Amino acid sequence: MVGRLRDENVHLNQAGSPLTLPVWQPPPVAEVRGLLAELCRRWREEFPNLTAEENDIQAIARFHYEFLKIHPFLDGNGRTARALLLQQCLDLFGRANLSRLDRGASYNSALIAANGGDLVPLIDVIRPVLEE
Secondary structure, three states, rough: OOOOOOOOOEEEOOOOOOOOEEEOOOOOHHHHHHHHHHHHHHHHHHHHHOOHHHHHHHHHHHHHHHHHHHHOOOOOOOHHHHHHHHHHHHHHHHHOOOOOOOOOHHHHHHHHHHHOOHHHHHHHHHHHHOOO
């Protein structure tokens, strides 16, 4: 299963919620490959225009959220998203420390806020990764 795109539809639940109340319904399996290709294409176009300024964290946060929204794997989506986050921070800012990434309630709340269109909490969660 590791490294293979999911071959079944899934829904994501908030911890402790009934299975009938999904937090997010990822796209159907048939759309995953195309959505990933589109996400990567947009990043390749956007990356050369980023200048390692504070507001460029928004581009990283948007990519991070959109990757997780696609939920391309049955398992390992968070680990893969964090590995991509690490590489993007290193490529753009020349530094990253993932030990500073809050992976608890703040991170989950930030992803839920991003699902509602607000990237600010996710940017706030990612910002410490770039602190020297």
